[in-house]
Amino acid sequence: MRTFIYLFCTISFAFVSSEGVSQNAKIKIDSDITISVEEVFELIKKQTDYTFVYENSLFNKLPKVVLNKGIIVVKELLNKSLEKSNVVYIFNKDGSILLKKKIVQQKITGTLIDKNSMPIIGASVSVKGTGKGTATDFDGKYSIAASKGDVLVFQSLGFQTKEVAVGSSLVLNVSLEESTENLAEIVITTGYDKINKKSFTGAATTINAVDLKIDGINDVSRMLEGKVAGVNVQNITGTFGAAPQITIRGSSSVFGNNNPLYVIDGVVQEDIVEQDLDALTSGDASTLISSSIAGINATDIKKIDILKDASATSIYGARARNGVIVITTKSGKKSSPLKVTYTLEQTVRDIPSYSQYDILDSKETVGALQGLREQGFLKLPAVGNARFSGIYGILEKQINSFQNGGFGVVNTQEGRNKFLQQYELANTNWFKTLFRQSLMQNHSINFSGGGENNSFYASIGFVSDPGWSIADKVTRLTSNIKNTYYFSDKFKITLATVASIRDQKAPGTFRRVADVVDGQFSRDFDINPFSYALNTSRALRPRDNNGDLEYYTNNWAPFNILEELQNNTIDLDVKDIRFQFDASYKITDALTYDLNMSSRYVNSTREHQVREKSNVVRAYNSDGTPVIANANIFLYTDPNNPDAIPVTVFPEGGLYIKNDNTLTSYYVRNSFKYDKTFNNKHNINALLGQELRYVDRLRNEFTGYGLQFENGFTPFTDPRLLEKIITDGDNYFDLARDRERTVAFFGRATYSYDDKYIFSATGRYDGSNRQGESTSSRWLPTATVSGKWNASDENFIKDSNVINNLQFRSSYGLSASPGPATNALAIFRSEITDRLTVKERETFLNIDDLENSELTWEKQYELNLGFDLGLFNNRIQVTADVWKRDVFDNIDLVRTNGIGGQLFKFGNNADIDTKGVEFAITTKNIKTTDFSWSTSLNFSYFDQKITKLQNEPRVIDLVDLQGGNVVGFPLNSLFSFKFNGLNNQGVPTFELPEGDDSVTDVNFQDSENILDYLVSNGSVQANMNGGFSNTFKYKNWDLRVLITGAGGNVVRLNPALDNFYTGTNVFTKSTVNRWMFDGDETRTNIPKIVDVRNNNSFGSSALSRAYNAYNFSTDRVASGDFLRMKNVSLGYNFDGNVLDKIGLSSLRVQFQGTNLFLIYSDAKLNGQDPEFYGTGGVALPITRQFTMSLNIGI
Secondary structure, three states, X not given: OHHHHHHHHHHHHHOOOOOOOOOOOEEEEOOOEEEOHHHHHHHHHHHOOOEEEOOXXXXXXXXXXXXXXXXXXXXXXXXXXXXXXXXXXXXXXXXXXXXXXXXXXXXXXXXXXXXXXXEOOOOEEEEOOOOOEEEOOOOOEEEXXXXXXXXXXXXXXXXXXXXXXXXXXXXXXXXXXXXXXXXXXXXXXXXXXEEXXXXXXXXXXXXXXXXXXXXXXXXXXXXXXXXXXXXXXXXXXXXXXOOOEEEEOOOOOOOOOOOOEEEEOOEEOOOOOOOOHHHHOOOOHHHHHOOOOOOOOHHHEEEEEEEOOHHHXXXXXXXXXOOEEEEEEOOOOOOEEEEEEEEEEEEEEOOOOHHHOOEOOHHHHHHHHHHHHHOOOOOOOHHHHOOEEXXXXXXXXXXXXXXXXXXXXXXXXHHHHHHHHHHHOOOOOHHHHHEOOOEEEEEEEEEEEEOOOEEEEEEEEEEEEOOOEOOOEEEEEEEEEXXXXXXXXXXXXXXXXXXXXXXXXEEOOOOOEEEOOOOEEEOOOOOOHHXXXXXXOOOOOOEXXXXXXXXXXXXXXXXXXXXXXXXXXXXXXEEEEEEEEEEEEEOOOOEEEEEEEEEEXXXXXXXXXXXXXXXXXXXXXXXXXXXXXXXXXXXXXXXXXXXXXXEOOOOOOEEEEEEEEEEEEEEEXXXXXXXXEEOOOEEEEEEEEEEEEEEEEEEXXXXXXXXXXXXXXXXXXXXXXXXXXXXXXXXXXXXXXXXXXXXXXXXXXXXXXXXXXXXXXXXXXXXXXXXXXXXXXXXXXXXXXXEEEEHHHOHHHHOOOOEEEEEEEEEEEEEXXXXXXXXXXXXXXXXXXXXXXXXXXXEEEEEEEOOOOOOOOEEEEEEEEEEEEEEOOOOEEEEEEEEEEEEEEEEEEEEOOXXXXXXXXXXXXXXXXXXXXXXXXXXXXXXXXXXXXEEEEEEEEEEEEEEEOOOOOOHHHHHOOOOEOOOOOOOOEEEEEOEEEEOOOOOEEEOOOOOOOOOOOOOOOOOOXXXXXXXXXXXXXXXXEEEEEEEEEEOOEEEEEEEEEEEOOXXXXXXXXXXXXXXXXXXXXXXXXXXXXXXXXXXXXXXXXXXXXHHHHHOHHHHHHHHHHHHOEHHHEEXXXXXXXXXXXXXXXXXXXXXXXXXXXXXXXXXXXXXXEEXXXXXXXXXXXOOOOOOOOOOOOOOOEEEEEEEEEO
16 A cells, blocks of 8 residues: 555656746735836836736837735736736746737638538537637538637548638638548557558457446446447446456357456456356355456556457467457657546445335235244244244244243233234335445546657556445555657657555355255355345344344344344455566568567455354354254264264354465567558568466465454364364365466468458467377467458449448458366375274375366357448448357366266367357437537347257256256256146146156256256347447537347246245245135146145155246246346536636536436346346345546646
């Protein structure tokens, strides 16, 4: 922190300028006098260091000035003396005051036309060197205030800029020449070089900073949603630091990471941890560091280029299969004055509401609980020994509590009803209890400028988020310093340092685990505020009638969510710093050498502190009765005395879990660029280079038991605790290191004839230690060929008044990805044998993975055909692409016969075919002097099928909310049990293999012929997405509206029913229509709330599987199609007159609403967000928020 404060002060003081002489100097008037203006000047000169510069005859006819005795400041005295004149004054830095006549402005009008005398609509007309400007109307006419000698600048896309000086005439008609260089002025940045769009043969989209930025969003990756065709951004979680799922043209890996490659200023941004879809959606604490660009300040970004096809990404070779997102940050400019910009964003988030969800209120809930009692559940006193209990557990304790001469509740029907009535009326709003409308602030200040031989850019950003819920909090400090030194016209170097520090608080979270027998997913001690509010009875209360915390039973121990969120927390600290050195030397006019070097260090420390008052620690100590002790899975059973009553081995202190993730990376690239044109027709552009990459990832985990947080962190450890850890199969310490080394050689050659016909070829040769030892596996050559035809430059088109740009593109190439496997060599782990007694145990080496020397890269052939079209001087711009991807050698786990020592083994055994189409159109609908309206629409669609796969998924793998992979279906396809309605007892039945009972024989571990009875619903990943934006501008106002959407996918609905109720559960409103009486199976598909008789009849375990199967059935699937009002912003830019008065170069105020509402989603969702995976842990959904922002330029 001290480093950042020092840095901020250094930057601030380095750029401060001072005025030589104060304009507020005081002049003393000894007596009332009347003097001439020139005598006033003499008076000022005698008492100050000011001198005056003016024409002799300027004040000849001015009246004398009456001055009263006293003190007056110079500025006020000059205003008084010159108030009746046509003279203005200027304070110069050298202490002189320049006096001159006011320049009289006049109204200049005229018409702007092209070479065919057609009016140019919407062209910009401005006074050079000022902020004044206007636009031509439908007839090409304009009107602007200017003075004689001013220079008017005329600009329009598709035409050459023209400057005309204002003379004595008040009418100025101007003709503009068409420009053929505008496409060349648009540059695509690949990270290796910059290519003008006219010569670029790939499929890419550029987003500038203005179109990218969404105020109040602190992760840049989320800003891409709905803005680029083919790029799908799914907000599977809205928690800061957790990455959204981003795919470019769909997923392409069965088992590995499908995220695009991020490149910042030419250097790949390595992931701290690599996570696939299952990990991203898990809600586990590790997702907090899954975003590789969470430390980037959005105000530092100049633009983003999305590289999509093989030609665009080919230079990255074996790392670019999933597409590339190239981020270019801002830089200073040579010979430009210091510019300071300050940005403030203040954001308030909305609190969720129960009106969005299908949940019973407290009165309805108590009624349902009374029904459960009648069915044999929640009986007293058995409920007192239950693992979970709600108001009936509290009732049981109150009945048996004798205080102040009486029982807490009189055990009569009247006494019990009176007790229950207060909970019937509670109607707790857990959302209001656990969430808040706190003020999130984002401050950013940047400095830029440059001298004759250098340029600089520096910024500091600070985000302060007190938390949307009472359990989370984030602060982030970022810094960016970039200096470029020009030693000559041929040689320059750039030094950059980018750093960020993040401190984050989150609710204490343990890993999400699957019960593959009963078919359910759970997380012990889950206290996620959003999940808690959705899944906890509204009849329960956070506080009792006296305002004290009220407890119910969770894991056999007292639980209160407010207390738990204070005593079970995660503190995350992330430090990220990157140094970069770039040098460029122009050997000849055509040949340039570039050197790029970068080093990065990231350290993430996650501390999970579970204090003594937490429900977790209490659960490890809960042995109040023999019934509880024998049931409590958190107690210790002596292996030498298995019949003994389990006991606690965690008598004192709390739990401390520490996870450290460290990333160290180095990168070096040498390249030569050649660019030369021959005979003004033939251009050759070539790139040749080599790069080295070094990445180390270190992960260690430590679990400390018995840490006394309130007593100096002194550990209190029962020796039997280690025995319990070992017998449970857990480790109290874990260490893993991943070393990745790659080397690559690359080249690209592009030939252009007359800027009309472009041919390009790219090749790259990659080697990596992650692949097998054999040469054919470890090294991979990739190549791409592409071409482009700028048809609008042909004679039969270039004179068209309609078509001003028409380009056809094509590319075909091979790209690749390392894949998820890391066992090119055998992986050994040190473990301890599982023996009955400690003295019999010994350390041994476990072969975690056998050597896989033939494992090679995941590969992909891609064909892309596209065109770009511009009409009516680019008032209409269209881009369209069709593409096909053939993925092969995909890595997946293969079930083996086990002879080699492994039941599952990684292998290159999966192939995928994907084909799609993308379309984007931008129109300038209206553009007049004061008003303009532009529209952008993008849409993409793809169809995908797995054509080869050798794995044998289980039922649980396919019905889970992330879906699974099967030949003939898309990646992450969701399957379901076919729901066949209810039987005559109200229990759900399913279509199962022949001979199996339709209720009791549900088998989540089955893997044989499961497609014979499971039903495919579709992929959980959207194969359609798009965005629709409109921008309206009126004078200094602008209004922007963005609608985003996705579809073609399905969503697993949140679990609806269980076969066992504890009194803490919520009931959905659909349960009102549940099966209740004989014959109801003909009127409803909602299963009954089971009773004790049902559990005894079918078996508790079988009934549990049946009800879980219902939650995974065809009846519990909804369409994932949605349209969202993503963003609406209203901004105002203050004009030059106001800015001159307050001494600023720019001032903007903006109000914005984000994630405002869903325009459309499936009614079956009942408030469930179609993007959000409600898996608990640290995952929170995106929410409606409102932001006020202020941008000040000096």
